[in-house]
Amino acid sequence: MFMAGVVNLIGRGGQRVAERLLGWNRGTIRKGQAELESGPCADRRKGRSGRPSVTQRLPELDDDIRAIVEPMSQTDPTFRSTRVYTPLTVREVHRRLKESGGYGRNELPCRRTIGTRMAELGYQPRKVRKCRPLKKIPETDAIFDAVHRANAEADADSACIRLSLDTKAAVLIGPFSRGGYNRSDTKALDHDFDPERKLLPFGVLLPVSGESFLWFSKSKVTADFMVDRLEEIWPRLASQYGATKLLINVDNGPECSGRRTQWLKRLVAFSEREQVEVTLAYYPPYHSKYNPVERLWGVLENHWRGELLESVQKTLGLARSMTYRQSAPTVVKLVRKVYRNGATVQKKAMQAIEEKLDRARGLEDWSIRIVPGPQMG
Numbered sequence: 201m202f203m204a205g206v207v208n209l210i211g212r213g214g215q216r217v218a219e220r221l222l223g224w225n226r227g228t229i230r231k232g233q234a235e236l237e238s239g240p241c242a243d244r245r246k247g248r249s250g251r252p253s254v255t256q257r258l259p260e261l262d263d264d265i266r267a268i269v270e271p272m273s274q275t276d277p278t279f280r281s282t283r284v285y286t287p288l289t290v291r292e293v294h295r296r297l298k299e300s301g302g303y304g305r306n307e308l309p310c311r312r313t314i315g316t317r318m319a320e321l322g323y324q325p326r327k328v329r330k331c332r333p334l335k336k337i338p339e340t341d342a343i344f345d346a347v348h349r350a351n352a353e354a355d356a357d358s359a360c361i362r363l364s365l366d367t368k369a370a371v372l373i374g375p376f377s378r379g380g381y382n383r384s385d386t387k388a389l390d391h392d393f394d395p396e397r398k399l400l401p402f403g404v405l406l407p408v409s410g411e412s413f414l415w416f417s418k419s420k421v422t423a424d425f426m427v428d429r430l431e432e433i434w435p436r437l438a439s440q441y442g443a444t445k446l447l448i449n450v451d452n453g454p455e456c457s458g459r460r461t462q463w464l465k466r467l468v469a470f471s472e473r474e475q476v477e478v479t480l481a482y483y484p485p486y487h488s489k490y491n492p493v494e495r496l497w498g499v500l501e502n503h504w505r506g507e508l509l510e511s512v513q514k515t516l517g518l519a520r521s522m523t524y525r526q527s528a529p530t531v532v533k534l535v536r537k538v539y540r541n542g543a544t545v546q547k548k549a550m551q552a553i554e555e556k557l558d559r560a561r562g563l564e565d566w567s568i569r570i571v572p573g574p575q576m577g
Contacts, residue, residue: 201240204232254309254317260302262321265314268296269323271348274487275494282498283324290315290325340484343566350447350481350567355408360445361437364405364493365430367421367453368500371515373397375508399515399534401500402429407449407492410525414500416516419538423455423463427470433531434474445477451488458482458565461545461553468556471570478570499524 207214207229218224254261273286294311297303318325354362372395399416402425406412413433417425437443450456456463458480471478483490504518512534520532545553560567 201232201235203229204236208233208236254313258303258307258309261309262317264297264300264302265293265317265321265323268293269318269321271351273323274489275498276489282495282502284322284495285324288325290318293318293325335486337485339563339566340487343482343484343563344487346560346563346567347449347481347483350479351407351449354445354447354479357445359443360447361441361443362407362447362449363430364407364449364491365426365456366403366451366488366491366493366497367455368401368403368497370398370400371416371509373399373509373512373515375510397512399512401497401519402426403493403496404429404433405493405496405524410527412496412524412527412529413531414519414529415531415533415535416512416519417535417539420541421455422539422541422543423460423466424543425535425539426456426463427466431470434470434476438474438476443476445479447479447481449481449483449491449493451483451491452485452565458559458568461550462543464557464568465545465550465553468553468570471572475572477572480568480570482566484566496524 203218203224207218210217215226215229218229219226269286269288272288273284275284276282290311294308294314297314298308315325351362354360374395374397376395397418399418400421402415402417402421404413413429415429419425434446452458454460458464467478467480470476488494500519500522503522504515507514507518509515509518516532516534520528522528556570556573558569558571559565560569
């Protein structure tokens with residue numbers, strides 16, 4: 201409108217003069233003159249036209265896709281990529297959405313749109329040969345069904361917190377290439393025969409919120425180490441979420457298996473002291489890549505790839521600067537305490553502990569529930 205007012209002051213031929221001397225567009229000048237005569241007109245730019253996006257029309261679509269794909273998703277066990285792979289095809293996801301009954305006949309978008317949404321959510325619908333499990337035991341399918349059912353019930357229960365915990369391979373401190381490309385000027389060594397120090401990472405992830413906790417140990421990550429870390433963060437989690445139940449997703453590692461006596465003893469004591477119901481939901485053997493915390497390790501490995509982990513301080517600093525689902529770890533600590541390896545419980549004492557464990561029939565080693573009773577002496 202300002203441009204139109206100037207041109208009107210010039211008079212006859214004002215549009216041509218303004219275009220030549222001032223570089224103004226004559227179409228814009230005409231629009232301004234029309235607004236001067238009849239008032240501002242509606243904005244007819246193409247960016248403000250067209251039908252709404254699928255996420256605007258169906259705000260629950262992303263959550264429904266996650267509910268179908270997430271339980272079947274797996275991370276790359278080599279940690280060379282942060283992608284999440286799923287064996288479900290787009291056609292299968294579309295079929296399950298249709299059968300869920302939550303969408304009308306013509307309301308659900310086409311398969312191509314579903315595939316686009318899956319890609320934007322970070323899911324790659326493909327089978328990766330290097331990610332296939334090496335072995336499969338007869339109980340694998342039943343274990344997966346139990347895990348998925350327990351996870352769904354825990355996520356739907358506001359009084360329950362679901363944690364995923366695991367340890368990662370030892371990190372060698374020193375100027376080692378670790379199979380990546382160095383981004384600094386320091387020359388990396390192509391061997392790791394004499395590392396200055398080894399750190400064992402241990403992580404806890406809340407799959408629903410994405411909140412994470414990281415510790416680095418100079419000694420073995422034992423059953424006592426794991427439960428000590430759980431006891432360290434539980435007061436904060438209990439006050440934040442008001443939880444009275446705890447579900448732990450874990451793989452069948454030697455220090456946290458369903459038959460590890462020290463692990464079970466410490467968890468029973470924790471349950472009775474905090475008066476919280478604890479459920480252990482194990483993933484099948486050779487399928488640890490389905491454990492949600494493995495995705496945290498993939499992000500960490502890709503975050504510090506190309507960096508030389510020459511000191512403990514630098515290693516912890518890189519861990520603190522990592523972000524998973526747009527949030528940094530809540531806790532990153534170095535544990536200096538040395539834990540004794542091989543702690544066990546005597547057979548007679550273990551019989552009393554077993555009476556407090558509710559093992560699922562047929563899956564005794566894979567689904568365990570601890571209901572708090574009177575505190576142990």
